[in-house]
Amino acid sequence: MTRYLPYLSYLLFLFLASVVLCHPVPAVLLPVADFSITPESGTVPLDVKMTDLSKGPHSTWFWTFGDGAFSYSREPGHTYTEPGLYTVSLFISDNEGHTSFKKRYVAAGSSCWTHLGALLSNLFLEPAPSVTRVAIAENQPFQGYSENPPSLHEMQVPPLMQRFLAERYTVTFNQSGLPPGLNWSVVMVNNDGTRLEKISSTPEICFSGISGSYTYSIPLVKFGKKPVNMSAIPSSGPVDVNRGSIDIQFSHFEPSWAGYIAAANITDPRSVVTSVGGSWIVPELSGNTSDMTSVFQWIGIGGFFPGDASSLIQTGTASSLGGLYSMQYNYGWIELLPGYSEPIPSGFVIFPGDIMRAEIHEEKPGTWNISLKDLTRNWQYKRTLLYNSSMDSAEWVLENPSYVGETHDLAHFGVADFGTTSLSTDDNNATIGSVTGPIGSFPGFSITMVYNNTSRAIPSKLSSGGNFTIRGYSAN
Missing domain, CATH: 2.60.40 (Immunoglobulin-like)
Known part of the structure; x- marks a missing residue:
């Protein structure tokens, strides 16, 4: 019997090896991106909804809509306001770093050829295969x-x-x-x-x-x-x-701001901002809705850096659209946080297209002169107020406002203009420390409005004179 032990051991080894080698290995499931768009075409403004149809494991989404907007949501909505054929792209990823990519098309406008192009593209475009990557x-x-x-x-x-x-x-x-x-x-x-x-x-x-x-x-x-x-x-x-x-x-x-911030030192904020000035054009809002939509444009001092939220002094204009007759109304306002905004007297009338000029200046410690001008209608409103600001930042902002904790939807404003060479020679400027100059004279950065994981307003780059525009995007 002993002499057969080597053979028995060998046979046992072969049996165990066959069990291990023949045991089915579970297939690795990879993400494969796919989605649908509803509707794929229509006249502007065109509201579309993305539906994620991707297969396999995936936990992150990144969408681009072909017009500069982006989203991190799983199934975002988007509104196209200009005619054209737009490429919508979806990138997905799982927790292991596997990724997949898919494109489809949206036709916004009335051209039958544009609609046909979107139909053919979406019919014949196949999802890109999943590609394995090492997660970083x-x-x-x-x-x-x-x-x-x-x-x-x-x-x-x-x-x-x-x-x-x-x-x-x-x-x-x-x-x-x-x-x-x-x-x-x-x-x-x-x-x-x-x-x-x-x-x-x-x-x-x-x-x-x-x-x-x-x-x-x-x-x-x-x-x-x-x-x-x-x-x-x-x-x-x-x-x-x-x-x-x-x-x-x-x-x-930021979820409700878009624009620019300037400071003396962004890594170690200092209380040396003593004046800010800005110019903008009141936008004409679009859309037909009974729900109120709004957009604020303003300049301010303080209140940006963490811990400073209640130290912001600001003035600007409000534009809202909605209500029973879906009419636009505009008014000027002043706000000293943590207090609520205070409308200026109703006799100072503002219309879409008006060119506004605002200035906030420290007269002496704790005393501020505030001025809001309508250069188109040739009026000026002035106030002198006592306030303790952090004075560590200057802001030029377009805001999606909230009222007593309730946030209105951002109005369809298209492109908002903050200063142009045709408005004045000192459109968007500040005095920070001993220096007076346009936004670009100081350390600072832009703010992009990202709400519900989707871009809502994106500022352009600054001109040499400190002017910029903000492009609005609507979700649905």
Whole structure:
């Protein structure tokens, strides 16, 4: 019997090996992006709704709508206000870093050819296959993010779809919007898991001589004793060798503000802002709704940095549309937080298209002169008030306001103009410390309105004179 033991051991080994080798291995489920658009075409303003039809595990979504707007929601709505054929893109990702990408088209307008183009494109466009990537956990602050993130400031778009590239190439990332002196970084991950990272305080980061298919990710930039976060737009994406360069715009996300902030020192705020001035055009609102929609435009001092919310002095205009007859009405106001806004007397009439000029100036410590002018109708309202402001920031803001805790929907305002060379020579300016000049004379940054995980208002870049526009986007 002993002499057969080696053979029995060998047979037992073969049996166990066959059990292990033949045991079915569970298939790895990968995400496959897909969605529908309802409706796919129509006349402007065109309200559309996205429905996520993606298969496989996925926990993050990033949508672009072809007109500059974006969303992190699972099934966002969007309104197109200009005719055209728009590309809607969906990027999805699971918690393991697998990603997938899908495009469809929306035709906004009355052209039958435009409608036909959308129909044919959506009929024949197939979902891109899922591509496996190694997750960059340390650069995904909201890994596993769902419909209710803890904070908008923690959002980062997950790694997106990859493309197969040439063997050797160079890609350059060019950022704008980040205050000077702050470090930012780019993380690149290859399809084989190779990870590259560069950090810089200059506007440019370059990767040269690389090969393979890469995804890039740009982490949040956090700074200051009163912490502020800056998000990159876009913060992740595929690296395309055919582009050679990728432009990144940094902005601070807020749920109800869009515009610009300036300060003496953004990392260590100082109470040295003594005046602010701004010009804007009152927008003509569109839409036909019984529900009230509103938009405020204003300038202010203080109140931005964390802990300063109750130290803001401001003046501006309010424009609202809705009610029984869906009419627009406008009025001027002054507000000293934490108090409520106080309308100026009704005799100071404001109409859409009017050019407004506002100024807030510290006469002496604790005493402020406030002026609101309608340059089109040639009137001026003045007040002198006592107030203790933090005086550590100057603001030029378009706001989706709230009334006693209730937020109205943002009105359809199209494009809001904050200062143009045709308005005045000192459109958007401030005195901070001993320096008086336009917004760009001081450290500062832009604010993008992101509400319910969807962009609602995005400011343009500043002109040399401190002027800018804000483009509004409507969700539904």
